[in-house]
Amino acid sequence: MTELRHDKFRIRHFVPDDLPALVRHAGNRNVWQTLRDDFPHPYTEEHAARWIAAAINATPRTHFAIEVNGETAGAIGYRIMPGGFSAEIGYWLGEDVWGQGIATAAVGLMVDHIFSRFNVPCVIANVYEFNNASIRVLQKTGFRLIGWQTATKAGKTVQQTIYSRGRGTRGNA
Numbered sequence: 001m002t003e004l005r006h007d008k009f010r011i012r013h014f015v016p017d018d019l020p021a022l023v024r025h026a027g028n029r030n031v032w033q034t035l036r037d038d039f040p041h042p043y044t045e046e047h048a049a050r051w052i053a054a055a056i057n058a059t060p061r062t063h064f065a066i067e068v069n070g071e072t073a074g075a076i077g078y079r080i081m082p083g084g085f086s087a088e089i090g091y092w093l094g095e096d097v098w099g100q101g102i103a104t105a106a107v108g109l110m111v112d113h114i115f116s117r118f119n120v121p122c123v124i125a126n127v128y129e130f131n132n133a134s135i136r137v138l139q140k141t142g143f144r145l146i147g148w149q150t151a152t153k154a155g156k157t158v159q160q161t162i163y164s165r166g167r168g169t170r171g172n173a
C-alpha cells in the first residue's frame with residue numbers, strides 16, 4: 001500500500017519524523033483508556049520509536065499513520081489471523097481530531113483495502129463495551145455485533161464486544 005487518501009486525512013506509512021506527534025497524541029489518557037492493555041501509558045519517546053520502527057520494518061507493512069493537517073494524529077492497522085480466517089482491525093485518533101468523521105472514513109477505507117489485498121472472509125474488531133464512539137464507528141462502517149468476550153483493562157475485568165463485517169457487505173456512512 002502506498003497511501004489511502006481522503007479530503008480530511010491520508011493513511012500512509014510511518015516515518016521516523018512522526019515521533020513527536022505520536023508521543024503527544026498517544027500520550028493522552030483519554031486515548032489510552034479505551035485501548036487494549038498492550039498500549040502503553042505513559043507513552044514515551046522510546047515507545048513511539050519502537051512502534052515506528054516495527055511498522056516500517058514489518059513485511060508486509062500492516063500498521064499506518066493517519067495524517068491530519070500535515071501531522072500524524074493517529075494510527076490504523078490490521079493483522080491477518082492464523083489460518084487466514086479473518087483480519088482484525090485496530091485504530092485510534094488523537095483527541096484534538098475526534099468527532100469529525102475521520103475514524104469512520106479511515107475504517108471504511110482500510111476495510112476495503114484489506115478485502116482487496118487478502119482473501120479473508122471477514123474483518124473483525126474487538127471493542128470494550130463502554131467504547132460507544134468506536135462501536136458507533138463500526139456500526140456506521142457496516143460491522144455487526146457477533147459476540148462478547150472477557151478481557152482485562154488496567155487490572156479490571158471488562159467485557160469486550162466482537163464486531164464483524166463480511167466480505168461483500170457495505171458500510172452505512
Ligand SMILES: CC(C)(COP(=O)(O)OP(=O)(O)OC[C@H]1O[C@@H](n2cnc3c(N)ncnc32)[C@H](O)[C@@H]1OP(=O)(O)O)[C@@H](O)C(=O)NCCC(=O)NCCS
Pocket residue numbers: 030031032034035091092093094097098099100101102103104105125126127128131132133134136137
Ligand atoms: C473511537 C475513535 C477512533 C472515534 O474517532 P472519531 O474520528 O471521533 O469518530 P467519528 O467522528 O468517525 O465517529 C464517532 C461517532 O461516535 C459518536 N460518539 C462519540 N462519542 C460518543 C459517545 N460517548 N457515545 C455514543 N456515541 C458517541 C459520534 O457522535 C459519531 O457518531 P455520529 O456520526 O453518528 O454522530 C476515537 O474516539 C478514539 O481514537 N478513541 C480512543 C481510542 C479508541 O477507542 N480506539 C478504538 C479502539 S476499538
